[in-house]
Amino acid sequence: MMIIGPIIAILPSRSQKQIMQLRQSMMNRGVSVQLTEIDDPNPNQSKYQTSAGRQLPAKMKVAAYKKALLGATQAKHSSPWHVTRQAPIASEVVFVSDKDIPLPDEARNLLETHGRNLPLTTHAIAWDGRTLVVYWIEQGDLEQGEKVFTFLIEGLQCLAH
Numbered sequence: 570m571m572i573i574g575p576i577i578a579i580l581p582s583r584s585q586k587q588i589m590q591l592r593q594s595m596m597n598r599g600v601s602v603q604l605t606e607i608d609d610p611n612p613n614q615s616k617y618q619t620s621a622g623r624q625l626p627a628k629m630k631v632a633a634y635k636k637a638l639l640g641a642t643q644a645k646h647s648s649p650w651h652v653t654r655q656a657p658i659a660s661e662v663v664f665v666s667d668k669d670i671p672l673p674d675e676a677r678n679l680l681e682t683h684g685r686n687l688p689l690t691t692h693a694i695a696w697d698g699r700t701l702v703v704y705w706i707e708q709g710d711l712e713q714g715e716k717v718f719t720f721l722i723e724g725l726q727c728l729a730h
Contacts, residue, residue, distance in 0.1 A: 587709025592632075594711070595718060601635040607693055607704050610653045631692055632707045636721040637700040638729055647728050650676045651695040664694060679727045683720050688713040701725055 581589065592602045609617070609627040617625045650672055652664035664680050666672045672680075676696065684694070690706040690713075701724045703717050 584709045587711075588707050591707065591709060591711055591714040595634060595714060598718065599636065600718065600721060601633075601637075603633045603635065604630070605633050605704070606630055608653075610655065610692060629692060629706075631704045633702050633704050634717050634721065635700050635702045636725060638725055647675055647696070647698060648673055649695075649697045651693065652676070652680065653693045654691060675728055679724050683723050683727075686716055687720055688716055691717070696724075696728060701728065 595602055606628040609629040617627045619625065650666065650670070652666050652672070655663040655665050664684060680694070687703065688705055688708065690708065691703060692706070693704040695702045695704070701721055703720060705717060707714075
């Protein structure tokens with residue numbers, strides 16, 4: 570038992586295997602996947618305090634799924650923007666622009682037409698003029714991954730025109 574226990578403990582769980590499968594599927598389709606941290610859009614939670622009451626940085630671990638425009642294609646009239654998810658509302662995903670900077674029309678149109686289809690665990694979206702990034706807490710559900718992939722593809726099409 571002392572030999573088998575540690576070996577079983579390091580084997581990936583079913584959900585970890587599903588997430589690895591999702592990542593591999595996305596990478597095979599040209600999506601870059603990176604594990605990172607972002608500022609938590611809902612930072613005033615007790616999980617960001619030690620037992621002594623000391624405040625901790627409100628950082629959330631997420632996966633960044635990135636897709637870039639191909640070749641020399643550049644988005645026309647598309648300036649960089651970044652939005653975060655408004656504090657979670659029941660079953661709706663609502664994004665707000667950082668620092669009250671007005672969103673370009675193409676960003677607003679993209680979020681209104683395609684943003685509502687993203688998984689509820691999506692916490693931010695960024696565009697730098699060439700690469701569209703979705704920051705979300707992954708789930709082993711391939712259907713949720715498809716929603717992210719569809720958003721990236723349709724988003725690049727919207728932003729490139």
